Amino acid sequence: xxxxxxxxxxxxxxxxxxxxxxxxxxxxxxxxxxxxxxxxxxxxxxxxxxxxxxxxxxxxxxxxxxxxxxxxxxxxxxxxxxxxxxxxxxxxxxxxxxxxxxxxxxxxxxxxxxxxxxxxxxxxxxxxxxxxxxxxxxxxxxxxxxxxxxxxxxxxxxxxxxxxxxxxxxxxxxxxxxxxxxxxxxxxxxxxxxxxxxxxxxxxxxxxxxxxxxxxxxxxxxxxxxxxxxxxxxxxxxxxxxxxxxxxxxxxxxxxxxxxxxxxxxxxxxxxxxxxxxxxxxxxxxxxxxxxxxxxxxxxxxxxxxxxxxxxxxxxxxxxxxxxxxxxxx
Numbered sequence: 001x002x003x004x005x006x007x008x009x010x011x012x013x014x015x016x017x018x019x020x021x022x023x024x025x026x027x028x029x030x031x032x033x034x035x036x037x038x039x040x041x042x043x044x045x046x047x048x049x050x051x052x053x054x055x056x057x058x059x060x061x062x063x064x065x066x067x068x069x070x071x072x073x074x075x076x077x078x079x080x081x082x083x084x085x086x087x088x089x090x091x092x093x094x095x096x097x098x099x100x101x102x103x104x105x106x107x108x109x110x111x112x113x114x115x116x117x118x119x120x121x122x123x124x125x126x127x128x129x130x131x132x133x134x135x136x137x138x139x140x141x142x143x144x145x146x147x148x149x150x151x152x153x154x155x156x157x158x159x160x161x162x163x164x165x166x167x168x169x170x171x172x173x174x175x176x177x178x179x180x181x182x183x184x185x186x187x188x189x190x191x192x193x194x195x196x197x198x199x200x201x202x203x204x205x206x207x208x209x210x211x212x213x214x215x216x217x218x219x220x221x222x223x224x225x226x227x228x229x230x231x232x233x234x235x236x237x238x239x240x241x242x243x244x245x246x247x248x249x250x251x252x253x254x255x256x257x258x259x260x261x262x263x264x265x266x267x268x269x270x271x272x273x274x275x276x277x278x279x280x281x282x283x284x285x286x287x288x289x290x291x292x293x294x295x296x297x298x299x300x301x302x303x304x305x306x307x308x309x310x311x312x313x314x315x316x317x318x319x320x321x322x323x324x325x326x327x328x329x330x
Contacts, residue, residue, distance in 0.1 A: 007070030015195035068093040098151035099124040121264025147215035155195035168308040186227030189269040194293040197286035204281030220286035
């Protein structure tokens with residue numbers, strides 16, 4: 001099977017690329033060549049997806065059984081891809097987001113039939129608009145679209161709400177005993193999925209004719225509170241977390257850039273029913289518990305000092321939240 005990934009070097013897609021090559025997929029990665037290396041066994045195509053003529057030159061006369069766009073965010077991106085790939089792809093997979101699901105949720109268990117509506121976050125609304133355009137393209141033009149909605153996924157990143165991401169900032173802060181901010185009271189429910197688990201479910205959809213015209217999320221069945229998430233990270237680091245609970249709305253006022261990701265996603269409980277992906281990909285289940293997965297993440301950072309980068313701007317944000325909340329309380 002010949003597959004093209006647009007992007008393919010991010011937190012999730014790197015693991016998918018690695019597994020795809022291991023499973024014998026003829027994998028091409030199209031990107032600008034600025035981030036990460038093409039995995040051994042994959043073929044790199046260098047072009048800017050936002051320059052269609054550059055992309056056409058890079059693709060030449062290649063046709064693909066599946067094209068996966070990991071970096072589409074607006075309907076304009078979808079229009080560009082429709083123009084590029086009509087007639088040259090057996091399946092087009094759009095990477096949406098579980099943040100697109102209804103916020104606030106009407107029910108804490110999320111299925112693929114949960115409405116897509118999010119008034120809090122531009123990112124989520126952009127993904128919803130992309131899905132709507134692809135639905136029309138499939139219904140009216142027969143474009144072979146499949147939608148996948150990842151939730152909070154991790155491997156070489158610390159999956160938290162404040163101070164995480166792809167740096168060592170949170171871990172360094174925990175090791176120093178500095179306050180770690182947990183939004184709300186830490187009791188809302190959350191789902192974290194290791195990238196390797198996601199990859200196994202995802203690859204089962206590629207080339208699957210029955211998946212065309214369908215939408216899926218692919219997550220772990222393990223559910224934790226946010227308090228447990230932070231405490232488990234601290235345990236993997238061999239320390240105790242110095243937790244400070246701060247209301248989400250207060251955090252969003254102090255650091256406005258966090259408003260979308262908190263109020264439009266992580267403030268609310270998120271528990272996923274994975275019956276659909278298990279039905280379409282028989283035998284799939286997420287098998288890496290968070291306690292094991294986060295130990296792997298810590299080990300990855302510890303393997304190379306260059307990976308343990310501390311982002312002082314994140315530290316500054318957390319310190320600002322701590323000071324502001326202390327001033328309010330005192």
